[in-house]
Amino acid sequence: MTDLVYRLAQERHLATALPGPNSEKLTARRRAAVAAGVGSAVPVYVADADGGVIVDVDGNSLIDLGSGIAVTSVGASNAAVAAAVGEQAEHFIHTCFMITPYEGYVRVAEELAALTPGDHEKRSALFNSGSEAVENAVKVARLATGRNAVVAFDHAYHGRTNLTMALTAKSMPYKTNMGPFAPEIYRMPMSYPYRDAGVTGEQAAQRAITRIEAQIGAASTAALIIEPIQGEGGFIVPAPGFLPTLVEWAKANGVVFIADEVQSGFARTGAWFASEHEGIVPDIVTMAKGIAGGMPLAAITGRAELLDAVHPGGLGGTYGGNPVACAAALAAIDFMREQDLPARARRIETAIRARLEPLAKEVNTIGDVRGRGAMIALELVKAGTDEPDAAAAKAIAAQALSEGVVILTCGTYGNIIRLLPPLVIGDDLLSEGLGVLEAAVRTGAGSAT
Incomplete structure (x- = not known):
């Protein structure tokens, strides 16, 4: 990273007791x-x-030391992002991509195809939040496979909408007394090295696979969804071999492997995506938070055959891929790459x-x-x-x-x-x-x- 010029003095200063x-x-x-x-x-x-x-x-x-929960990776008022937002807002703030599309959305999708793991043909769809991205990744997996069951893991956090609450493990404060939740969601044990002493990544993965096959059946499983490094659940990094073993099983059984990189994506973990640390290539990656320098934007990027299996109109939303947010994302990605x-x-x-x-x-x-x-x-x-x-x-x-x-x-x-x-x-x-x-x-x- 080159020396940066900051707009505000980079210093800790207390003028009052907190809160003031x-x-x-x-x-x-x-x-x-x-x-x-x-x-x-x-x-x-x-x-x-x-x-x-x-x-x-x-x-x-x-x-x-919080970055708005891993959002403002490029800074909370990054000059390049702010300039891109202002320039786009001068032209148009909204048209709805589903009505009159625009280049910014396409350019973001092109960037995501280049940045996400794997050199296969990819497609993307843009949304507003991480929860939306996760919901739509599950929709794609279910439609493309014709199966219903989705496997999530202990300590997972995937959002606060109805489907994502079902995927999220922790009850309070995220889901207590807010059910009933979406059906056909199953939870399996996670690799948690600190509390799993002596269990290798491969052994932990096989433990989960054995339960999936016994309790659900591979032929009924549409997707596995997992954070390569868990976020709200405690920054849990699974033992080496855990993720590759799950990916191998999913591939062998026609199960869509979804990597939830909402918190861990966009340079946060020392790679563009945390999946890269173990060399795994997810079928679908969900993204949000750091993608657009603080503007609300989320995305799913995945294998072309999966996302293209969805009929026109099956994916989208009024504000998904807002042009101002897309401009911010392009500026933020350029900054991440340049620096x-x-x-x-x-x-x-x-x-x-x-x-x-x-x-x-x-x-x-x-x-x-x-x-x-x-x-x-x-x-x-x-x-x-x-x-x-x-x-x-x-x-x-x-x-x-x-x-x-x-x-x-x-x-x-x-x-x-x-x-x-x-x-x-x-x-x-x-x-x-x-x-x-x-x-x-x-x-x-x-x-x-």
């Missing part, structure tokens, strides 16, 4: 206007953001591991440090055990925020600290943010004796 008075006023207004079911992890309101910082309405400048952000993500991983792996040896409340690229997690456990400690994760995140660093938690058990810094964050700012996190871990978790 202006944020508190907005919180009061919010309670009277916004549905309680829409949560926010951080009680500060943003006025500006750039590079690796978020500036709130009270003038506090916070280090951003070699996959390589930058790998350097970020090196920097994070250099700080957190020694910390894990120092304290006895970090069970695991894992992830790839700029997608790294700490699994927190009660001292000297492997029992999940969600309270510690919450306390550490709160302590970091009080000192001006935004970090996120996740995990089936709520005990994961996840780091998703913008890929354009400067080395010094990243180091400073990690220092705050280290201190919070020591304070909140205690040192080993």
Whole structure:
């Protein structure tokens, strides 16, 4: 990555305690206007953001280690993306691709064909959100195979719409009391190396395959859907061999293999897509988040014979592939390529591991440090055990925020600290943010004796 010029000073600065008075006023207004079911992890309101910082309405400048959940990889106000959005908006903001199409949609599809794994002939369809992408990938798989059953995995997160809630593993807060859910969804055990000690990737895959064949039958299975690195479930990286074994079985049995790369795609893990780390070629890839520099856009890209099996009108949506979002995506992809952000993500991983792996040896409340690229997690456990400690994760995140660093938690058990810094964050700012996190871990978790 070349030296970047930032619009905002890349510094941590606290003008008030957090949340500040202006944020508190907005919180009061919010309670009277916004549905309680829409949560926010951080009680500060943003006025500006750039590079690796978020500036709130009270003038506090916070280090951003969350990227809006892996969305603002190129920065929250990337100049190239902003210019592309403005230029497109001057011409037309919407026509609906299903009515009067436009080149931007086609150009995005061409880019996705080139970037996603595999050199087979591909087709793409564009949508608005990751949930939509997942729903449509399942639709394609079911129609193309003539089968109904879809296999998802433990700890999976695929969205909050009805079908994707069924695919998502965690009940609270995503699906509790919101059923009934879409039928013909089956859950299989995941490879979770930290909690699967001694089980190889191939063995974990065969465990799942044996259950699929016994409980569903290969001939009834339309698709396997899996995140190559699980996101909300805890940044779980399956053991080597797990994904290739599943892909091999799917191919042998005419089952569509769907890689959900909504969170892990677009340079986040040190490759354009996390699937590349194990050399797998999915039949369909679902994408969103980092695709368009913060504009709402999602996509599915897959084998031509699968997507072309759907009749005209079977895929689409009024806003899917909005022209402004397409312009943003093209600018973001160009920026990622020009700045070699996959390589930058790998350097970020090196920097994070250099700080957190020694910390894990120092304290006895970090069970695991894992992830790839700029997608790294700490699994927190009660001292000297492997029992999940969600309270510690919450306390550490709160302590970091009080000192001006935004970090996120996740995990089936709520005990994961996840780091998703913008890929354009400067080395010094990243180091400073990690220092705050280290201190919070020591304070909140205690040192080993």
